[in-house]
Amino acid sequence: MRVRNLLLSSAVAAAALFGASAASASTCVGNCGTLGPNGDVTAPPEGGPNYGYVSTVNGVDGVGQIAGVGGTNGSEFISDVFGAQAGDPLAFYFNYVTSDGSQFTEYGFAELLTAAGSHVAYLFTARTTPSGNTSPGFGLPANSATLTPATTPIVGGAPEWSALGGHSNTCFGPGCGYTGWIKSVYNIGDTGNYKVKFGVTNFLDEDYDSGMAYAGLTIAGEPIGNAVPEPSTWAMMLLGFFGLGSALRRGRRMAGVAAA
Incomplete structure (x- = not known):
């Protein structure tokens, strides 16, 4: 009984260290992560200094795409499920970098989904272009959200950003660069449960990567969740596993002594 209680206590302690991360329903396919101010991507206006990102570096074939548009390889992050009332503002910032x-017309987007994964609205779409607005991207669905600023020209040149991997500070041709931070606000139509999908993909090839930073994801002013656990959270999770492993070893020794 004592061994069982010891193991149970350690498991509970480990679960406590996991916190919200253990219950998180957020998912990533491909290359997702968090960064702080880095190269041309500064701290976001709100919700900073850290931000989440998705990148085509080491992306997965067929991922990070808009249905019917296509692409080659990419990445996507889907947030935790959240409840919302009709009229609640869904807000976040994004910065598209390529x-x-x-x-080769790469693109990125954010999409509002039901909790079951059905499409509700495109919160923004963005595509490489040498002039004019990157959002909404040409050949892509229109934005259902309001963007601030409303114009989204690319800041041209070779963008410096570590999420681009070996293509940081490189530029294939006209249209590469970054948008800077743009705010997206969408008013929820119907009361229900939702999640947000951020996607980015290469197009026609798999070279010269792109990515998208996002931050300050809120519903009615309340944070929805983080892209990945913070480093401190990972450390606590490892400590939890270590503690559980130690308890198991102690339990085996105690059981051996009792048997003797």
Whole structure:
């Protein structure tokens, strides 16, 4: 009985260290993570200094795409499920970054989904272009959200950002660069449970990568969740596993002594 209680206590302690991360329903396919101010991507206006990102670096084939548009390889992050009332504002900031040019027309987007995964609205779409607005991206669905600023020209040149991997500070051709932080606000239509999907994909090729930073994801002013556990959370999780492993070893020794 004592061994069982010891193991149970350690498991509970480990679960406590996990906190919300253990119950998180957020998912990533491909390359997702968190960064602070880095190169051309500064701290976001709200919810900073850290932000989440998705990148086509080491992306997965067929991932990070808009249905019917296509692409090659990419990444996507889907937030925790959250409840919302009709009229609640869903808000966040995004910054689209690409080392490619308009020839290969890479793109990124944010999509509102029901909790079951059905499409509700495109919160923004963005695509490489040498002039004019990157959002909404040409050949992509229109934005259902209001963007601030309303114009989204690319800041041209070779973007410096570590999430681009070996293509940081490189530029294939006209259209590469970054948008800077843009705010997206969408008013929920119907009361229910939802999640947000952020996706980015290469297009026609798998070279000269792109990515998207996002931050300050809130519903009615309340944070929805983080892209990945913070480093301190990972450390606590490891400590929890260590504690559980130690308890198991102690339990085996105690059982051996009792048997003797």
